[in-house]
Amino acid sequence: MTFILFGLLNLLELKGQLMSTREYIDSFKVVAMQEMRMHGVPASITLGQGVLESASGNSKLAKNCNNHFGIKCRSTWTGAFCLADDDAKDECFRGYPSVYESYRDHSLFLKNSKRYFPLFELSATDYRGWATGLREAGYATNPSYANILIGVIEKYHLGLFDSVVVMGDDYVIPSEAGGNTNNNPNAGNSAMAGVAEVNGIQAIIAKPGETPEALAARYNLGIWQIYKYNDIEKGQMLNPGEIIYLKPKRRRSTETNHLVKPGESMREISQQYGVKVKHLYKLNRLELGEEVQPGEVLNLHSKRSNPPITLISGSDTASRMQTAKPVDYRKFMSNDVSPVTGQPQDTYHFVKSGETLYSISKTFGVTVEQIRVWNSLSTDQINVGQRLKVRSPN
Numbered sequence: 001m002t003f004i005l006f007g008l009l010n011l012l013e014l015k016g017q018l019m020s021t022r023e024y025i026d027s028f029k030v031v032a033m034q035e036m037r038m039h040g041v042p043a044s045i046t047l048g049q050g051v052l053e054s055a056s057g058n059s060k061l062a063k064n065c066n067n068h069f070g071i072k073c074r075s076t077w078t079g080a081f082c083l084a085d086d087d088a089k090d091e092c093f094r095g096y097p098s099v100y101e102s103y104r105d106h107s108l109f110l111k112n113s114k115r116y117f118p119l120f121e122l123s124a125t126d127y128r129g130w131a132t133g134l135r136e137a138g139y140a141t142n143p144s145y146a147n148i149l150i151g152v153i154e155k156y157h158l159g160l161f162d163s164v165v166v167m168g169d170d171y172v173i174p175s176e177a178g179g180n181t182n183n184n185p186n187a188g189n190s191a192m193a194g195v196a197e198v199n200g201i202q203a204i205i206a207k208p209g210e211t212p213e214a215l216a217a218r219y220n221l222g223i224w225q226i227y228k229y230n231d232i233e234k235g236q237m238l239n240p241g242e243i244i245y246l247k248p249k250r251r252r253s254t255e256t257n258h259l260v261k262p263g264e265s266m267r268e269i270s271q272q273y274g275v276k277v278k279h280l281y282k283l284n285r286l287e288l289g290e291e292v293q294p295g296e297v298l299n300l301h302s303k304r305s306n307p308p309i310t311l312i313s314g315s316d317t318a319s320r321m322q323t324a325k326p327v328d329y330r331k332f333m334s335n336d337v338s339p340v341t342g343q344p345q346d347t348y349h350f351v352k353s354g355e356t357l358y359s360i361s362k363t364f365g366v367t368v369e370q371i372r373v374w375n376s377l378s379t380d381q382i383n384v385g386q387r388l389k390v391r392s393p394n
């Protein structure tokens with residue numbers, strides 16, 4: 001079991017930019033709806049509790065442990081944890097590798113606890129009944145918890161997301177702009193914002209919380225097409241920051257070869273260059289399902305006569321070898337506009353394992369100093385899962 005001393009983490013907490021409630025809802029509304037489809041907890045309840053329990057993603061538990069629902073350890077928990085004062089001093093709260101695991105655990109925590117069973121007999125759109133039932137079942141000790149939760153849901157119209165899940169494509173969320181989108185000259189092109197080409201194929205970058213279902217609806221595709229074009233298993237979550245293709249990948253790349261890095265899989269390499277997985281295997285005379293090792297050189301364009309060779313990292317041959325150029329993520333941001341106003345908007349990135357401010361600045365074509373200023377960072381220290389502004393139109 002990993003032990004995280006909460007008090008120590010407080011001393012190391014970065015003074016980053018706070019997330020507004022509306023930004024929080026926009027960031028996690030899709031994953032909340034996905035959880036509702038899979039486990040039956042209304043998206044309005046999930047989002048409303050996330051807003052309350054994590055202070056819209058700004059609480060110390062949320063930042064340091066990715067715990068967005070205040071769920072405590074209990075005797076069955078064997079994962080990471082944080083200590084924080086609540087009803088008593090130094091209580092144990094669950095810790096998660098990412099926010100998405102927190103959302104999933106919230107669904108399972110409610111679904112698998114007998115005291116919450118009666119809630120799943122309520123209507124999927126009865127957020128008032130759910131809020132009252134959560135309070136009565138002991139989710140929170142505040143006697144006003146149900147009214148507070150209902151207040152958040154109604155203030156931000158979170159019940160609309162329940163309706164989207166229940167009614168599907170027949171339900172349209174009213175525009176927050178309050179106007180007729182037909183009068184907006186950019187409205188017709190908003191669906192294609194952020195689309196660029198990789199290997200001559202239309203593609204986008206997956207954002208936090210996006211699902212194959214949401215992308216299929218946005219780009220007028222069948223869900224099966226998102227799965228098939230991207231070698232995704234049914235029910236699999238998308239990884240924020242990965243390339244997602246809107247058309248079939250090709251048999252070969254315009255690039256010559258690729259030097260395999262530690263941790264890379266054939267599917268990840270396939271996504272990076274827009275080459276079908278099965279053809280990537282054929283080009284390199286590998287058995288389907290066989291994984292490659294760090295240092296191996298893969299052909300991306302022409303079929304090789306022998307299986308891949310392995311180069312020693314740092315050797316003269318490895319340094320001289322012409323490897324493929326990394327994907328320029330800036331082309332995905334050239335059309336990053338608001339679907340409501342048609343105006344350029346800020347772009348955010350969730351820090352992944354192994355990333356630094358320098359590597360992120362290179363990925364998005366900005367300077368380290370710009371990232372520091374946009375996020376009010378006083379040092380170069382960043383945490384996995386931290387939300388950073390990486391592009392600003394101003």
